[in-house]
Amino acid sequence: MTGAPGPARGTVRERTERGRAARKEAPRSAHAEVGTDRDALALLTADDAGRVPELLPIRYGRMAVSPLSFYRGAAAVMAHDLAGTPVSGFTVQLCGDAHLSNFGFFASPERRLVFDLNDFDETLRGPWEWDVKRLVASLEIAGRERGFRGRDRRATVAVAARSYRLAMRRFAAMTTLDVWYTRADAEEIRARYARDLGRRRTRVERGVARSRSRDNIGALHRFTTGDGGELRLAAAPPLIVPLRDLLPGDTSQEAALRGLLRDYRDTLPADRRFLLDGYRLVDIARKVVGVGSVGTRSWMLLLLGRDSRDPLFLQAKEAGPSVLERYLGPAPQDSAGRRVVEGQRLMQAVGDIFLGWQxxxxxxxxxxxxxxxxxxxxxxxxxxxxxxxxxxRVYADLCGSTLARAHARSGDCVAIASYLGSGTAFDQAMVRFATTCADRNERDHRALLGAISDGRIVAEAGV
Known part of the structure; x- marks a missing residue:
C-alpha cells in the first residue's frame, strides 16, 4: 500500500501528475473486479469471538431478514473481498463501513441539522476506493430489495460514483481550509434537491422533523420510568436491560462503569469536562444496537443536570479492532476507542461535543x-x-458527495481527483462491481439461512 499517512505533500502539479500516473498501475476500469471467493459464514463466526454469547442469536436473526440486512452486518466479509481488489495507492481515513444506512442527520454544536457519515466502528486509514465500493454495493442491494428495475439500479450506482468523482474534483480546486469547513446542513440539502424531490419533499420534511425530535427530552419519554418516585431507565428486554436487572445485587459492574465515565472525562477538552461535571449519573442499562454491532457491549447512561427534566443520555460502546486491520495492519492508536474517536473527528465536518474514549x-x-x-x-x-x-438517486448523489468530502479532509484530493478524471470509466466500473458484489451477497445470505435452518447457527427472529 502506497500513499503518505499524513497531509498531501508537493505542488498541485506534482500531485496531479501522481494521480494520472496511478492509472497505469491501477486502470480505472479494473475497479470492477471483486476479490476471490471465500467462506462468508466462517468470516462472520470468527468475528463473534469476545461478543456477549446470549446476544449473538439476535445478531443473526437481524442479518437473516434480507440480503440488505445481511450486508449491513457483514463488514468483515466485505473487508476480505476488498483486500484483493486494485487500488490507486492514495490513502484516506476510511469509514470502513460506508453503506447507505451509515449516513444520516444529527445536530451540530451550533444546533443545526447536518448530514454526514455517522458510524465509525471500523474506521482506519486505507484505500479510498474501499469506502466507495462499500457504498455502491449497498445501493445496488437496496435497489434489488425495493424491486427496482436493473436500469434504475445501475443509474443509482452510477450517480453515486459520479457524485463522488465530481465532488472530489471540486475539493481539489478549493483551499485546504475551505475543504475543512465544508458541510451539508438540512436547509442546503432541501435547496439543492428541491426540483429532484418534487412532491416527495413533504416526506423529507417529515423526516427532518423526526430527527429534531430525537433528542434527550425525546429519549427521556421513551426510555425512562418514574415508578417509585425516582427516575430510572425502563426495562425492555432483551434490547434494554437495566443493570439492576442484569446483575441483581452485584455492584461491581456499576462501579466499573462509573469509573469508565470518570476516566473518559479526561479525553474531553476542558470546556466539555466542565459541561459534563454539571450532570450526575443516575442509572445504567445494557442496550442492543445496530446489526453488525449486536453482541458487543453497549451501555446506556442516564445523567441528570438541574432536575429530572434536564437529562443527558450517553452511550458507552465497546470498540474492538477494525475488521480492516487484518488486511491493512494495526491502527496506530493505543486503544480501539481512541481509533474510533480520532477517525470520526477526521472525517466528520462537525462532531458530538461529548465524544471521547476510555x-x-x-x-x-x-x-x-x-x-x-x-x-x-x-x-x-x-x-x-x-x-x-x-x-x-438523490440519496446516492448526496452520499457520494458526502463521502468525497470526508475523504478530502484526510487524503490527497488533488491526486485522487486527477486519478478519477473527467470521464466515466470509474463510474461504469462501479456499476459492474456493485452488480457482482450484490450477486455474491445474495449467495452469502442464502448460506446464512441454510445454516440457521440446519442448526449450525442459532438465530432469534423479530428482535
Missing part, C-alpha cells in the same frame, strides 16, 4: 476499549424501505 477493566478481568457519545442528538436516517428510484 479503556476499562471489566468485572470478568478482561480489559476492553470503549468510546462514549450522546445516545441521541437529533439523530435520524433516511427510510430506505420507502424509497422510489428517483429518491434513491
Amino acid at each position: 479503556r476499562q477493566p471489566g468485572i470478568d478481568g478482561v480489559t476492553r476499549d470503549f468510546y462514549v457519545r450522546q445516545l441521541r442528538d437529533w439523530k435520524g436516517s433516511v427510510e430506505v424501505e420507502a424509497m422510489v428510484p428517483r429518491g434513491m
Whole structure:
C-alpha cells in the first residue's frame, strides 16, 4: 500500500501528475473486479469471538431478514473481498463501513441539522476506493430489495460514483481550509434537491422533523420510568436491560462503569469536562444496537443536570479492532476507542461535543476499549424501505458527495481527483462491481439461512 499517512505533500502539479500516473498501475476500469471467493459464514463466526454469547442469536436473526440486512452486518466479509481488489495507492481515513444506512442527520454544536457519515466502528486509514465500493454495493442491494428495475439500479450506482468523482474534483480546486469547513446542513440539502424531490419533499420534511425530535427530552419519554418516585431507565428486554436487572445485587459492574465515565472525562477538552461535571449519573442499562454491532457491549447512561427534566443520555460502546486491520495492519492508536474517536473527528465536518474514549477493566478481568457519545442528538436516517428510484438517486448523489468530502479532509484530493478524471470509466466500473458484489451477497445470505435452518447457527427472529 502506497500513499503518505499524513497531509498531501508537493505542488498541485506534482500531485496531479501522481494521480494520472496511478492509472497505469491501477486502470480505472479494473475497479470492477471483486476479490476471490471465500467462506462468508466462517468470516462472520470468527468475528463473534469476545461478543456477549446470549446476544449473538439476535445478531443473526437481524442479518437473516434480507440480503440488505445481511450486508449491513457483514463488514468483515466485505473487508476480505476488498483486500484483493486494485487500488490507486492514495490513502484516506476510511469509514470502513460506508453503506447507505451509515449516513444520516444529527445536530451540530451550533444546533443545526447536518448530514454526514455517522458510524465509525471500523474506521482506519486505507484505500479510498474501499469506502466507495462499500457504498455502491449497498445501493445496488437496496435497489434489488425495493424491486427496482436493473436500469434504475445501475443509474443509482452510477450517480453515486459520479457524485463522488465530481465532488472530489471540486475539493481539489478549493483551499485546504475551505475543504475543512465544508458541510451539508438540512436547509442546503432541501435547496439543492428541491426540483429532484418534487412532491416527495413533504416526506423529507417529515423526516427532518423526526430527527429534531430525537433528542434527550425525546429519549427521556421513551426510555425512562418514574415508578417509585425516582427516575430510572425502563426495562425492555432483551434490547434494554437495566443493570439492576442484569446483575441483581452485584455492584461491581456499576462501579466499573462509573469509573469508565470518570476516566473518559479526561479525553474531553476542558470546556466539555466542565459541561459534563454539571450532570450526575443516575442509572445504567445494557442496550442492543445496530446489526453488525449486536453482541458487543453497549451501555446506556442516564445523567441528570438541574432536575429530572434536564437529562443527558450517553452511550458507552465497546470498540474492538477494525475488521480492516487484518488486511491493512494495526491502527496506530493505543486503544480501539481512541481509533474510533480520532477517525470520526477526521472525517466528520462537525462532531458530538461529548465524544471521547476510555479503556476499562471489566468485572470478568478482561480489559476492553470503549468510546462514549450522546445516545441521541437529533439523530435520524433516511427510510430506505420507502424509497422510489428517483429518491434513491438523490440519496446516492448526496452520499457520494458526502463521502468525497470526508475523504478530502484526510487524503490527497488533488491526486485522487486527477486519478478519477473527467470521464466515466470509474463510474461504469462501479456499476459492474456493485452488480457482482450484490450477486455474491445474495449467495452469502442464502448460506446464512441454510445454516440457521440446519442448526449450525442459532438465530432469534423479530428482535
